[in-house]
Amino acid sequence: MTLVLDGITRVFGPVRALDNVSLTVGPGECRALYGGNGSGKSTLAKIASGTLAPDTGRVLVDDRPLGRADPARARSLGVGMTFQELSLIPLLTAGENVVLTDMPGRAGLLRDTARADQMAQAALAPVGLAGRRDLPVSILQTGEKYLIELAKALQSRPRWLIIDELTATMHASEVDVFAGLLADHLAQGGGALFVSHRLPELRRFCDTISVLRNGKLVFDGALAGVGDDELVKWAGGGHRDAPALMAPARDGEVRVKAKAIRPLPNAQPLDLGFRAGEITGIGGLPDQGQKQVLRLLAGLRAPSPGESVSLDGEALPLGSAAAMAAKGISFVSGDRDEMVFAPRSIRENMLAPFAAMRGLKMPSDAEITAALERLATRHAGISRPIGGLSGGNQQKILVARCLLLNPRLILAEDCTKGIDVAARNDVHHLLRELAHVQGTTVIVTSSDDQELAELCDRVLVLDGGRIIAELARAEGRLDAQAIVSAYMKQERAA
Known part of the structure; x- marks a missing residue:
């Protein structure tokens, strides 16, 4: 049972965002997806989640084809995704957001508010935000919003989790919450595709890595066997620069x-x-x-x-x-x-x-x-x-x-x-x-x-x-x- 992206190509106008990219994620595996800006990482993640359709190629979820762009079908096949730009509706509460795609009803018509609240509490408790479920997302802090994005993705209990830059603005304590949930997901036989620019986090969470450069796959293999400088070179075509020396600040007014x-x-x-x-x-x-x-x-x-x-x-x-x-x-x-x-x-x-x-x-x-x-x-x-x-x-x-x-x-x-x-x-x-x-x-x-x-x-x-x-x-x-x-x-x- 695997998540397979096979020969994926996607073009936007004059830009070839992805060019014949293939990769596989297996049970218990967290695969890093790494590359420079514009390398195609987010595009590939959205195709894996059914948000976008490839121009050519296919997505197989446990040997079943995803087909056209259809997030609902992807969820039904066991794929969940956290989005870098967030998929939350600011004016809705945290609780409403996490159950929005699985809103319970009565008699097929009326919303079951009591059941929805129970579902929201159960989804938000693992990220420590059950007490915030009645607050509008718009007033919450950035890190809290990304934890709600994670809770929303996990609410349907996906087998395959696509994580697009979720931790980019989280503080260390919030990343620790994510780390525990990811470990539980992998221990239960789930798999994950983890998109991040932070190399220490890639090494903390991932065993394998796929590196993209200008829409092409330039490396695919075990993460432990390659150094950071090699990864940066493959992703950007050059060596990672050391932090620039800090010039003394002016003694300004x-x-x-x-x-x-x-x-x-x-x-x-x-x-x-x-x-x-x-x-x-x-x-x-x-x-x-x-x-x-x-x-x-x-x-x-x-x-x-x-x-x-x-x-x-x-x-x-x-x-x-x-x-x-x-x-x-x-x-x-x-x-x-x-x-x-x-x-x-x-x-x-x-x-x-x-x-x-x-x-x-x-x-x-x-x-x-x-x-x-x-x-x-x-x-x-x-x-x-x-x-x-x-x-x-x-x-x-x-x-x-x-x-x-x-x-x-x-x-x-x-x-x-x-x-x-x-x-x-x-x-x-x-x-x-x-x-x-x-x-x-x-x-x-x-x-x-x-x-x-x-x-x-x-x-x-x-x-x-x-x-x-x-x-x-x-x-x-x-x-x-x-x-x-x-x-x-x-x-x-x-």
């Missing part, structure tokens, strides 16, 4: 002054300062106020009484994203659902912030193209729909969009989510250049402590909306272990 900020409703107010030419990370366990700080500075949440922010001595109009952008503040999130207008062109997506700001000159096509080239973005022309690109290239476009505003302050909320090693290095290089060469103030959050340690000059660790540690590279105190030690309360740095 405090550009951003935030007064009486409340990262969480019951937290004591904080006064924060961020310097020109400095990259500051805000870390800690999930939901400790990191997102609230960034979104206040971006104008994406209304200020609480007493909160104020100034930029270069000028008070900012909090609560208005358009007004903040007009002041030279660029925000980019790793949550592409809220940042990307998928049916629209690359050009329209790049110009979206300018549509809300009167009086600003629209960038030319040449300026748009130049910004995209700074991040080596792969596309077939800026008039093409952005939704046809890989998630990683969509993310690079969102980062490149910041350049068009010539920002004084960049706010990056987990902005390298779901992009490969090479693309992440491109984004890091750009942020360092903007900060250390041009003097831009950069503030970032990340679900990856190692990323904060590699990228930032300084990291503020939050716990319950309080700063429990300030770790500075210049003082030799900034590494991933120091960040973890701070929020795990093994060590409290002043």
Whole structure:
């Protein structure tokens, strides 16, 4: 009994996303699917789940053909999938989302709400979110949403689980929850196809690996027998670059002054300062106020009484994203659902912030193209729909969009989510250049402590909306272990 993808080819316009790709997943096997942005990983995962149909080739689930694109048939054959871009409906509750495809009824017509609630509780309990089942998905934290996506996929008890970048924005504690459920699934004879850019996670969860490059299968075999450098070379055609050396941050003036900020409703107010030419990370366990700080500075949440922010001595109009952008503040999130207008062109997506700001000159096509080239973005022309690109290239476009505003302050909320090693290095290089060469103030959050340690000059660790540690590279105190030690309360740095 196996999940077989045989000779899969898929073409989107001028792009051959997959070219005669074949692989097999057996019982108890977790197979990694690895490759650079645009290599075809998500396309192959969607074909395996019945979301897309191949142009040629076939999918066999336990010797039964899947046939045309039909997610319901795939589920009936025992295939479940978690989607990188989430398949949740924000206005529905967590419980409604996980039972949506198997909603129980009475007399074939009426919804059985009591039974639906029991099913939702049973599905959400393994991911630790049974108590959140009556809350709308829209108000939950990012990591919680991905755990709900997992619960939804597992609710029908699939034999074959397709996992597309599920862990990209999860914190370590949430990844541990996933790890336990995956281990149980494999121990019961299930199989999994695991898509991720994080090599440590591939090695933690997977025994075998299939590597894609430009839609072609370039390696298929045991994971233990190959090194990380080989995998990166096969996926991207080059060696993995070591993290770029960190240039000392400028001894700039405090550009951003935030007064009486409340990262969480019951937290004591904080006064924060961020310097020109400095990259500051805000870390800690999930939901400790990191997102609230960034979104206040971006104008994406209304200020609480007493909160104020100034930029270069000028008070900012909090609560208005358009007004903040007009002041030279660029925000980019790793949550592409809220940042990307998928049916629209690359050009329209790049110009979206300018549509809300009167009086600003629209960038030319040449300026748009130049910004995209700074991040080596792969596309077939800026008039093409952005939704046809890989998630990683969509993310690079969102980062490149910041350049068009010539920002004084960049706010990056987990902005390298779901992009490969090479693309992440491109984004890091750009942020360092903007900060250390041009003097831009950069503030970032990340679900990856190692990323904060590699990228930032300084990291503020939050716990319950309080700063429990300030770790500075210049003082030799900034590494991933120091960040973890701070929020795990093994060590409290002043």
